Amino acid sequence: MSARRVDPARDVARTETAEPVTITVDGEPVTGVRGQSIAGVVMAAGRSASTGGALRRTAGAGAPRGVFCGIGVCFDCLVTVDGVRDVRACQRRAVEGAVVTTQGEPLPARVERVEGERRG
């Protein structure tokens, strides 16, 4: 997933050079451009980021997940932004200084009742 922003100098749409925006992802600064989504910034950082471009880990298998639908319907790209959980990274605009934390808590483990334990 070596996602890459189009170089404005070679863009058929003739985009103007955009201002940079820096967010942190799990404490690591990642820079994109103004107007991008958090998902886009993380994707373009790709392998160089500690998350390897993944946006979260699943609760069961601990498997990495990235952007899938890109339009806000699959909820596979949920991240924590400025302390608020479950934000769709593909829908949320990246703003300067946003603190993004990837989510990946394992499911609670089943606890078997110890022999002789009393309820109460």
Place this chain on the structure above:
Amino acid sequence: MVEPADLAGAGAEVRDVEVLVVGGGPAGLAAADAARRSGARVVLVEGGDDVGGQYWRHLPAERPAAAEAQLHHGWSTFAGLRRTLAGDPGCEVLTGASVWAVEPGAGALVVRVLVTPSGQADAPGRRHLALRPAALVVATGAHDLTLPFPGWDLPGVVTGGAAQAFAKSERLAVGERVVVAGAGPFLLPVASSLLDTGARVLEVAEAAGPAQLTRGWGPLLTGGGAGVFAAGLSGVGVLAGKTRELAGYVAALTAARVPYRTATGVVAARGDGRVEEVVLARLDATWAPVPGTERVVAADALAVSHGFTPRLEVALAAGAAVAGSGAGAGFVAVDDRGATSAPGVWAAGEVTGIGGADAALVEGALAGLAAAEALGHPAGPEVDGLLRRRRVLRAFADRLAAAHAPRPGWLAQVTDDTVVCRCEEVTAGRLRSVAQATASAADAPAGSRSLRLTTRAGLGPCQGRVCGHAVDAVLGCGLPASTGTTRPPVSHQRRPLAVPVRLGELADLPPATTPTSPATSQPTSEETP
């Protein structure tokens, strides 16, 4: 946990509106525009930060581009509609506005909306709105349908819609070396958008084989198009724009020497933490992979779409029926002017059947005119022409749908360890073993639901949007009777809460507008108990 302080400014207001349009894509924009031309007052709600829908998904205001039209078809149509509505005091466009519930009210539906400040998706404490429309036009569109395969949950595997959305709205290539796969004409614009980003498209793999494709495309490809359209020669003119658009994509692929292979599909994506290779195979006429034909392609992204699935929750909650058979099976049932089975509710565009932007514009206009007419604003003479265009475009769309419709052999690629429900990590093996274990029990219609509850498939945050179709298929639900299935499908589309809502936002509803049905169920549950 949501602190009360976070909910500042989240009070609800209830408002009566004449025509409420839900969705700001081609159909919704055309509906709003037509209703305004008839003289009805309009409110349009759009979940995204700007109108345009997925078809005209575009760069945000802070990313000016001198030649943005280069990335789109019909950009001037969009710019015109947006400008007209924005400058019209009789039309209110609410962006960042998600409909989360539709309830029957006293004499009118109550449409509940949460409004998010621009760019702040999923922020807590969104502003509540309750709208009582005299007429409702549902133009919620559709999202990609992707048939599962081993590894489709790896980062770097995205839908065609995602590849296009990032190309158009962020000027971002999802990868450097990309495979585009799946089925349908949509693969062509996806590949074209990727080429526009400078990415290398290694190949476009279309699942449908020559026989299936010829049935739909044949007359068009051989230039004898006129004869196949009920509308006769008028069809050629109406389809010219569509044909030009498709020809443009084909030219882009040809110029970039991108191979387009039919009867070909993805059987696996592999890689360490992200996609590194894509395994493709030839597919037989049933779409089952032909053993021994596998090829491995080194790629860093895979964009895959097998068509579209309608976004039905608002239409269903408003009481509209879904067509059970025929070309529009599974989509909102409408008459030729967009009226649904529910009084006062119209629907237009992809939610009524996949027809493309041209059809959506025509249907949106028809539905907007019909909704305004029902409120006492007669439509002008344009209706007849619109109806003729609609017939031609729909006939064409139905042929293409048949040419690319998934065939049941695709299930052969779904190995037992393939994740089917991505949210809850439910594998096909788990679904099959639970289905087998309960097969001896008398399987009343509740059977499929109990399978879902047992496995949790479809109960995650996407509310079954991504996996619903595949879960049913793996369980043998809802397939044509010829397959000998006994399980009826469960509607995974009935979502009392149309989008996830934070508990704090529900708690914040003022007592006067507390929903009649208690919203105490989990926000992500998919069915009414």
